[in-house]
Amino acid sequence: MTTRVAAIDCGTNSIRLLITEAGADGRPVELHRETIIVRLGQGVDATGEFHPDALARTFAATDTYAKLIEDAAVPRDRIAFVATSAARDAGNREEFFAGIEQRIGVRPEVITGDREAELSFTGALSGLGDDAEPVLVMDIGGGSTELILGERDGTIRSARSLDVGSVRITERFLGAGPPDPADLGRAARYVDELLDGSGVDLAAARLWVGVAGTATTLAAINLGLDRYDRSRVHRSTITVDALTRLLADLADRTVEQIRAIPSMHPGRADVICGGTLIAARVARRVGTGQLVVIESDILDGIARSLLARA
DSSP, rough: OOEEEEEHHHHHHHEEEEEEOTTTTTTTEEEEEEEOOOOOTTHHHHSSSEEEHHHHHHHHHHHHHHHHHHHOOOOOOEEEEEEHHHHHHHHHHHHHHHHHHHHHHHEEEEEEHHHHHHHHHHHHTTOOOOOOOOEEEEEEEEEOOEEEEOOOOOEEEEEEEEEOOHHHHIIITTTTSSOOOOHHHHHHHHHHHHHHHHHHOOOGGGGGEEEEHHHHHHHHHHHHSOOOOOOHHHHEEEEEEHHHHHHHHHHHHHHHHTTTTTTTOGGGTTHHHHHHHHHHHHTOOOOSEEEOOOOOOOOHHHHHHHHHHH
16 A cells, blocks of 8 residues: 655644655655645733734645645644644643644644754755755744754754744834845844854855745745746756845835745735845845745654655
């Protein structure tokens, strides 16, 4: 019987599903991949709790995923629901746990920042070829940013999960936009402090890889796509100069103007400037000259982990 698994990654901004099975050669074969923006982390940075509306949106998305998993005939013991930054911080997360378990039959696993970094690195490596090393993987989420420096064989030299992401930095510093230059400056200094204390030698990287929504969205904008296209985004590059220009352009627009960008997911429009700021501050410390954007990420890492123990 074919081994089939379902991985769900529930972050601060989005909840994502990947259903895969083991191919004849043992490598994962993607059957279904989907992203729904739910903004689970709405207000968590300020209140320390999940907002009722955020829980309702997340539960509705989980209902959708539960039906997809049932239709794919994935056994319950081969489903993983992984929750990251927002769930680590929320005081009322038991309500979240109960709602998810009721809908999908498994209890969410709230992973540590270190585990999140490890899974992000594993997922990113699955999308790389015979590239230079050491590799720096950057995963900018809604509530946290993972930075992992390691080798293509999976060896991790150093890793850190920073308590800053596109949603968190937007709520804390930037607001609805366009952001005031003084607020951009304060946000940049805050990110710089975290990067300087991260313990990850960013300058040692010979390949800089970006995964997840901020990086892939920026790649689509940089390519000028009239709609989002995973095949064109995967392994595309953004030069450091282009990244600087993207930040300046996004910081000069209203949320409505950003939302009108053809390849922009509407649910990312109000936080993409914050995510771009984080990427731009990392770029100042990495000497590769460009960011390589990969479409495989923590979700692929979770699925591979499930297949390995199936």
